Amino acid sequence: MLYPQAVQGLSIPIQQDVPLAPYTTFRIGGPARFFCEISSEADLFEAVEFARNRSLPTFVLGGGSNLLVSDSGFDGLVLHIAIDQPLHEIATEHSIDYTVPAGTDWNSFVLLVCEQGISGIECLAGIPGSVGGTPVQNVGAYGQEVADTIANVRAFDLETNDFVDLPHKQCGFAYRRSIFNTTHRNRYIVTAVTFRLDRTAKPNLTYADLKRHFDDLTPTPIDVYHAVRSIRHSKGMLIVEGEADSRSAGSFFKNPIVPKSLLLQIATTLNIPDDKIPHWSADKGQVKLPAAWLLEQAGFSKGFALGQAGVSSRHTLALINRGNATAADIAALRDTIQQQVRARFDIQLEQEPVQLGF
Ligand SMILES: Cc1cc2nc3c(=O)[nH]c(=O)nc-3n(C[C@H](O)[C@H](O)[C@H](O)COP(=O)(O)OP(=O)(O)OC[C@H]3O[C@@H](n4cnc5c(N)ncnc54)[C@H](O)[C@@H]3O)c2cc1C
Known part of the structure; x- marks a missing residue:
């Protein structure tokens, strides 16, 4: 196991080997090779220079609520934005x-x-x-x-x-x-x-x-x-400490925007009138479909589990860490869902959370 260590000789606090899971709402992910708490704008100059001098990639971390960090972590410098003076x-x-x-x-x-x-x-x-x-x-x-x-x-x-x-x-x-x-x-x-x-x-x-x-x-x-x-x-879309449905990154897939002809095709596939398919109008005569509805039609309902990864028991669109999930577990569930939705409706669901270290 790695323990965080401070890098000496700098006026800003840069640490090494900092586990990232606690900084994410998924509670998943390996360590950052370097990690820096940015508490003022001035800190950024030195932190960025530190990364440049070592040819390290940087990643900007906020609350980690739209983020999936890989199990191997990130081989670069994470800048955790903690600038919170009064507004x-x-x-x-x-x-x-x-x-x-x-x-x-x-x-x-x-x-x-x-x-x-x-x-x-x-x-x-x-x-x-x-x-x-x-x-x-x-x-x-x-x-x-x-x-x-x-x-x-x-x-x-x-x-x-x-x-x-x-x-x-x-x-x-x-x-x-x-x-x-x-x-x-x-x-x-x-x-x-x-x-x-x-x-x-x-x-x-x-x-x-x-x-x-x-x-x-x-x-x-x-x-x-x-x-x-x-x-x-x-709907399990509020972070409440101790609730399993909270260990997520919110909606895992974006609502796809598709041509109207695809809506009609889905209606034919399901043998239902197209006005029975939930949708909203989008730009250029296209329609936006609820990704949650597509998941349910493809067989992924609330509470679905694949090992330690799962679908929230209160919201179909949130993938959750059921306790000890790894990033690989979440990715496997994501791939399974994307593949089934593609096979059934010819729609490629786009992942919403940002990925780091994959
Ligand atoms: C339970 C739950 C419910 C959610 N509900 C919603 C919802 O209703 N609607 C919605 O839109 N989203 C929702 N989300 C997603 C998420 O909360 C938002 O996208 C949020 O704004 C992410 O902010 P963050 O600070 O946590 O960013 P992070 O997860 O830390 O980072 C996300 C991305 O933003 C970048 N970033 C973060 N801070 C900065 C910065 N200061 N400068 C430059 N880049 C930065 C990161 O580099 C990364 O690419 C939900 C998430 C959860 C867990």
Whole structure:
């Protein structure tokens, strides 16, 4: 067994052989060869130089809630973003700008905003991870996407070795996408995000579960915050210490966007009318299908187990660590699911969590 050791002679704390599993919500993964806690923007210069001088790859770690780390770990430097100084608020007549350090716990920020009676991110309560992680895959839930409120992303640019401010338009936000996980993957280290929230906005109740929950009532943002957390808990989508369904990375597959003709083909395969297949309209006449529904149709229902890996007992889309799963166990279940869905519906499901060290 390896034990973490500090690298001597540096002004920032770099450790060697640090197990990564405790830094992930899956609780899976081998060690990082080097690991550094980044607690201020200034730390980044020395940490990045340390990696460059040794030709080491770097990986930016937030809350580890959208991450699958390999059993052999990562042969490079992990930069754990722990910048969490107090946030800055600037209020105007119509809006409030919150500039929030990247290492801040996302849910704590949502709570603070909701307690102030401000709407705009209340449906994103209970999503685990850091503020800096939210723009990366443009997190979304229950009818809201974080991109709708992001005004600016401050980041360290590994190409120019300097800090940049990226206004909303330059972030390339789309469904579970941004420049940070596509065209400029591994280029930027997010250090702060500015959210602009409309002071007059009302809570978003477009999502069916929320509509049902509140019926004819007019909830405040904090009411919605608590409702979302409670609905999430019932679906195993809230991290609750000790609950097996919590050892996951949330939804493991993205909802696929496919041509309408494929929807009709699936209807024929299943011998049902196409309006009985749950779907939403997407861009360019395409349709978005719920990946959870595809999994169930392919034979993977809640509670399905393959060794130590499994499907959550409360949500078909979350793959879980049933106790002692390895990354290889999760990958084997993923491959089995992808293969069965492909064979049955000709759809290649895309994995949502980021992989490290594979
Ligand atoms: C129970 C559960 C429920 C979830 N529900 C949802 C949901 O409803 N909607 C949703 O969209 N997601 C959901 N997720 C996924 C996850 O919580 C989000 O994607 C979250 O924003 C990831 O943030 P993180 O800080 O944990 O990032 P990490 O998992 O640490 O990293 C994920 C990726 O972001 C990059 N990254 C992280 N921080 C930074 C930074 N500061 N700068 C640059 N890159 C960075 C990493 O390099 C990596 O590529 C859920 C996960 C779990 C476990």
